[in-house]
Amino acid sequence: MDKLNFSIVIPYIHLFFRGALTAFEITLLAVLIGIVIGTFMGMGKMSRIFVVRFLCSAYVEVIRGTPLLVQLLIFYFGLPQILGFTIPEFPAAVLALGINSGGYVAEIVRGGILAVDKGQMEAARSLGMTYAQAMRYIILPQAFKKMIPPLGNEFVTLLKNSSLATTIGFPELTRAAQIVAGNTYRPFEPYLTAAAFYFVMTVSFSWLMSIVERRLAASD
Amino acid sequence: MIEVRDLHKNFGKLEVLRGIDAKIEKGEVVVVIGPSGSGKSTFLRCLNLLERPTRGEVKIEGKSLLDPSTDINKIRQDVGMVFQHFNLFPHKTVIENITLAPIKVKGLSQNEARERAMELLERVGLADKAECFPASLSGGQKQRVAIARALAMNPKVMLFDEPTSALDPEMIKEVLDVMKDLASDGMTMVVVTHEMRFAREVGDRVLFMDEGKILEEGTPEEIFENPQNPRTKEFLSKIL
Ligand SMILES: Nc1ncnc2c1ncn2[C@@H]1O[C@H](COP(=O)(O)OP(=O)(O)OP(=O)(O)O)[C@@H](O)[C@H]1O
Numbered sequence: 517m518d519k520l521n522f523s524i525v526i527p528y529i530h531l532f533f534r535g536a537l538t539a540f541e542i543t544l545l546a547v548l549i550g551i552v553i554g555t556f557m558g559m560g561k562m563s564r565i566f567v568v569r570f571l572c573s574a575y576v577e578v579i580r581g582t583p584l585l586v587q588l589l590i591f592y593f594g595l596p597q598i599l600g601f602t603i604p605e606f607p608a609a610v611l612a613l614g615i616n617s618g619g620y621v622a623e624i625v626r627g628g629i630l631a632v633d634k635g636q637m638e639a640a641r642s643l644g645m646t647y648a649q650a651m652r653y654i655i656l657p658q659a660f661k662k663m664i665p666p667l668g669n670e671f672v673t674l675l676k677n678s679s680l681a682t683t684i685g686f687p688e689l690t691r692a693a694q695i696v697a698g699n700t701y702r703p704f705e706p707y708l709t710a711a712a713f714y715f716v717m718t719v720s721f722s723w724l725m726s727i728v729e730r731r732l733a734a735s736d
Numbered sequence: 737m738i739e740v741r742d743l744h745k746n747f748g749k750l751e752v753l754r755g756i757d758a759k760i761e762k763g764e765v766v767v768v769i770g771p772s773g774s775g776k777s778t779f780l781r782c783l784n785l786l787e788r789p790t791r792g793e794v795k796i797e798g799k800s801l802l803d804p805s806t807d808i809n810k811i812r813q814d815v816g817m818v819f820q821h822f823n824l825f826p827h828k829t830v831i832e833n834i835t836l837a838p839i840k841v842k843g844l845s846q847n848e849a850r851e852r853a854m855e856l857l858e859r860v861g862l863a864d865k866a867e868c869f870p871a872s873l874s875g876g877q878k879q880r881v882a883i884a885r886a887l888a889m890n891p892k893v894m895l896f897d898e899p900t901s902a903l904d905p906e907m908i909k910e911v912l913d914v915m916k917d918l919a920s921d922g923m924t925m926v927v928v929t930h931e932m933r934f935a936r937e938v939g940d941r942v943l944f945m946d947e948g949k950i951l952e953e954g955t956p957e958e959i960f961e962n963p964q965n966p967r968t969k970e971f972l973s974k975i976l
């Protein structure tokens with residue numbers, strides 16, 4: 517039996533830091549895309565128009581009912597067959613994760629909107645605001661506040677899921693561990709190191725969120 | 737001002753309004769009373785289309801609310817509503833609560849809207865609370881802000897749905913005083929309330945509703961001193 521020897525990782529440590537940074541970037545961009553898509557999909561699911569409701573529900577169901585890995589593979593390897601060109605790894609990873617996140621954020625948005633007292637919409641409409649104005653100025657700002665904790669969870673989930681971008685060869689954190697494992701013929705230390713990086717990121721993010729949540733609760 | 741003809745409203749199988757006819761003149765204060773579940777709120781909410789009538793006719797200043805060519809957002813600007821639970825916007829300050837709709841809906845400038853809002857806050861006695869958030873106000877103060885918010889649109893009619901029912905007893909008077917003041921100013925008002933003293937003092941006319949119909953109507957003296965319908969008598973004997 518061999519002893520663990522983390523010193524072998526040290527020459528490669530810059531790869532881990534760079535990988536962590538890219539993982540963070542991918543996740544942040546993907547969550548932003550997810551929020552935009554999710555806001556429209558979440559509202560669309562509550563639309564009075566059947567076709568809109570149907571399409572938005574279908575989007576959410578398909579996204580949530582299929583594995584992210586398969587979505588990523590379709591996006592990176594499948595789409596070029598139709599498009600005639602390859603989407604570079606970084607935008608492909610961001611878009612695939614963002615579109616995926618949109619499906620989950622849609623439910624968060626819907627939950628957030630439904631959690632706003634329905635008297636708010638009535639008060640806004642009784643003042644002559646249109647549905648869109650009431651949504652924009654009254655409902656969504658309040659819903660967003662209720663969405664912050666679940667959005668924080670979504671960010672953490674997505675950060676972990678960004679490791680799947682390894683499969684399309686994108687040099688993020690997990691990929692860094694793979695490379696180091698290949699070079700040193702010692703997989704255990706590099707993967708443990710990657711895990712530690714993820715863990716530090718998710719834990720510090722969760723800690724940050726708990727502070728934000730406390731602030732929000734105080735402002736109520 | 738308001739004309740209601742054969743108004744019906746069903747929620748699924750439940751018939752909540754079963755043929756309401758009513759006329760409300762300009763400057764009149766009409767008080768609606770009746771047991772819980774009789775359809776008072778639903779009736780009021782049909783007057784600004786928060787509920788869509790199943791059938792019948794509602795006209796405000798001659799304009800039919802149910803006519804597809806009517807711009808309902810335009811009508812709602814003329815019909816202010818005050819809710820039992822205030823429904824202030826918690827993420828906006830008091831003054832923002834009042835100025836939001838005038839700015840976004842009527843296109844007033846920030847300054848015009850604020851000036852008008854301060855006048856209204858003055859009127860309801862809350863000028864010093866302009867920059868507070870609703871959460872820091874008492875129930876009575878919240879309701880007075882809600883009244884100011886509705887007035888900011890310069891409505892022609894004000895609808896009140898049990899505006900004092902959610903208030904502690906010591907705060908009821910401050911809200912009723914604001915409403916009295918409004919009434920003496922000539923505002924047309926439809927008020928659902930259990931405050932019988934207010935109905936007597938301020939009401940021009942009282943409508944008694946039961947099971948989705950107006951069973952009796954008359955001046956406060958007629959209704960309170962000499963009710964004709966046995967249901968009215970029974971209701972009044974319970975609450976007076
Ligand atoms: N959106 C709704 N969906 C289904 N039923 C409803 C709805 N709104 C009201 N109702 C029902 O309609 C009936 C009349 O309600 P409404 O609120 O108009 O009565 P009310 O006279 O205002 O009573 P209260 O004094 O308790 O406020 C009640 O039985 C109520 O349960």
Ligand SMILES: [Mg+2]
Binds near residue numbers: 778
């Ligand atoms: Mg009611």
